[in-house]
Amino acid sequence: NAGVTQTPKFQVLKTGQSMTLQCAQDMNHNSMYWYRQDPGMGLRLIYYSASEGTTDKGEVPNGYNVSRLNKREFSLRLESAAPSQTSVYFCASSDRGLAEAFFGQGTRLTVV
Amino acid sequence: GENVEQHPSTLSVQEGDSAVIKCTYSDSASNYFPWYKQELGKGPQLIIDIRSNVGEKKDQRIAVTLNKTAKHFSLHITETQPEDSAVYFCAASRGNRDDKIIFGKGTRLHILP
Numbered sequence: 563n564a565g566v567t568q569t570p571k572f573q574v575l576k577t578g579q580s581m582t583l584q585c586a587q588d589m590n591h592n593s594m595y596w597y598r599q600d601p602g603m604g605l606r607l608i609y610y611s612a613s614e615g616t617t618d619k620g621e622v623p624n625g626y627n628v629s630r631l632n633k634r635e636f637s638l639r640l641e642s643a644a645p646s647q648t649s650v651y652f653c654a655s656s657d658r659g660l661a662e663a664f665f666g667q668g669t670r671l672t673v674v
Numbered sequence: 675g676e677n678v679e680q681h682p683s684t685l686s687v688q689e690g691d692s693a694v695i696k697c698t699y700s701d702s703a704s705n706y707f708p709w710y711k712q713e714l715g716k717g718p719q720l721i722i723d724i725r726s727n728v729g730e731k732k733d734q735r736i737a738v739t740l741n742k743t744a745k746h747f748s749l750h751i752t753e754t755q756p757e758d759s760a761v762y763f764c765a766a767s768r769g770n771r772d773d774k775i776i777f778g779k780g781t782r783l784h785i786l787p
Contacts, residue, residue: 566717593773602683604779605718605763612773620774621675652717656775662708663775665717 564588568653568666575643575673583638583669585653593656594636595620595663596628598649605652611636612658643673676701678766680778687754688786695781697764698746704766707740707747708775712761722749751783759785
């Protein structure tokens, strides 16, 4: 089983460029999440989606947009990348919030 | 919103000794408390979880305790081994329709030979 698949694994952007991080899960989970991980800051929730067609802001949503394209896919978009968005981004999915969350391998994004 | 505090940020223990990591949470409606282990270059993986109707749960060398009154929960690892070296995260969630999972800042555990 693939589980949670994120693309790309690595990306370098120039300040002001845009890009979309893709995430897909094959476990038929209802909930999907985007987190960013920075040294000393742990995992901070950017956006989450409790079900297809719904999205909600997390702890650090500014500068990001998301789309829950269907039950499988949840994308994260940076419209105008800034150096402060340099981070490792993780997508995760779970069968509601009271169940194990499965994480992708992460996307290491550098904004120069 | 929910806030999860985790201590310590770094912990070094001798191989064979026990390690304890503590977390507190702010939202009294939280009722699911998972612990994740993250190895270098990988995404976090669930190692144990506890729900609010249970005070303690054990799985081999790992145990978690929950005190809902005090709003804190702890991870205990006994007889530590080199492969326990990793970053550990606690988290809290309400479940139901509000499905946010909020994580602590993590604890880097070093097992010393």
